[in-house]
Amino acid sequence: MFKKFFQHFPLSFFCKYPYQFLTSYYISYTMAIEKNKRKLVNCPLNENNGYYTIDYKKFEEEARKPQNKLLIFCSPHNPVGRVWKKEELEKIAEIAVKNNLIVVADEIWHDLIMPGYKHTVMATVSKELEERLITCTAPSKTFNLAGLATSSIIIKNKDIRDTYVATLQKMRSSSVNILGFKACEIAYNNCEKWLDELIQVLNNNQRIIKKFFDEKFPKIKVNLIEGTYLLWLDFRALGLSDEELEKFMHIEAEFFTDEGYIFGIEGSGYERVNLAAPTWVIEEALERLGKALEKIYK
Ligand SMILES: Cc1ncc(COP(=O)(O)O)c(C=O)c1O
Known part of the structure; x- marks a missing residue:
């Protein structure tokens, strides 16, 4: 059920019927959400002179609604290129935990950080959030390996992990492409x-x-x-x-x-x-x- 939520864009939610997602939409997130018969709720970013920030007020408003269950958060952000600061992530984590959201942190871009900036892994900002967090990464962007269709989905909480794995199995999508696996290993170990x-x-x-x-x-x-x-x-x-x-x-x-x-x-x-x-x-x-x-x- 969660598999393709780690497609692009930033803030998204979803819930159990009448299923809602919150996102600052990217077409692949939108498509995955809608094809799963969930409802998309967007939380657009604020823009000030080309600099984008999170609209926490809107986010919190949506997070409070009981039908909104899951947040898809793109970090770093495609397409605006922000690397979220630790304080920004802490605020998101706080609101998410307070409102019992599951969070999908799409960190596929986390290796591609410009000099002077630092990526903070969402899982490190809050112990409570870690229990409700699905972190998605892949070597596909960094090492141009998208064709090998390999990603890493990191889920600490056993119940969420079991649900995730069971869903992949239902879709017959739980095996790893061996070439992708090897390429990923080589990329991460030898290509710094x-x-x-x-x-x-x-x-x-x-x-x-x-x-x-x-x-x-x-x-x-x-x-x-x-x-x-x-x-x-x-x-x-x-x-x-x-x-x-x-x-x-x-x-x-x-x-x-x-x-x-x-x-x-x-x-x-x-x-x-x-x-x-x-x-x-x-x-x-x-x-x-x-x-x-x-x-x-x-
Ligand atoms: C934020 C984000 N997540 C996921 C993906 C999908 O990556 P992949 O090509 O490995 O399926 C992309 C691709 O553009 C992306 O920008």
């Missing part, structure tokens, strides 16, 4: 240096993109990410509809991004750029985008 280098490349790529917009198209706002390899760009100043922006990016600029609106209405006018590419690919893409933007930028 590679990861350190990767983070330098990602950080450099995001700075190149920021400099490009700041110097040439300053109305398009770029905030450096704290984690993940996804840069969240604010194109709202162009005044285009979602459809026009998508067409412009993909057809005029041949700049292939994820459209912000797929993450919910709060993403309208934004684009999510994948930084996990060689720097020359980013530079070439920016050149194409620059030429296209010159024609419409005022």
Whole structure:
């Protein structure tokens, strides 16, 4: 039942009928929730000058409703790239424990942290929360192993763990792909240096993109990410509809991004750029985008 809740996005809930989830929606979370005939409740983040924070008031309001049973929390956050501070996680834990929520901490991005930031593992912030916590990680983002479909689901509480395993067994989905298992072992044991280098490349790529917009198209706002390899760009100043922006990016600029609106209405006018590419690919893409933007930028 919980299996795919560790897909993307951040704050989500679900409950026993009339099943509700709270999330700041990402399409895969939404899909998993709805296909499981649960109800989605979103808790959008607050945005202030490109910096995103958790709306604790809204979260607590929803947490108090008895039909909301489970929170899906994306940490670090896709798509806005926040690495939550310990104090932020403590507040979430406190509200979750007080309201008997089960929490799924989707920490799939936890290895991809930019210099100067530190990921705090949700399980370390509160003993009480640990008893109601499902932590999800995978080597798929960090080491580009998504095709091997291997993840680690960490559940301390035996009852929750048994329910989880029984559900996987029902779906005949409880075995591990042996290649994925081996790749995961090698990645975690032997590839730290590679990861350190990767983070330098990602950080450099995001700075190149920021400099490009700041110097040439300053109305398009770029905030450096704290984690993940996804840069969240604010194109709202162009005044285009979602459809026009998508067409412009993909057809005029041949700049292939994820459209912000797929993450919910709060993403309208934004684009999510994948930084996990060689720097020359980013530079070439920016050149194409620059030429296209010159024609419409005022
Ligand atoms: C937050 C989050 N969770 C889960 C996933 C899914 O990962 P996987 O490709 O390993 O299924 C993604 C992929 O983008 C993600 O961003």
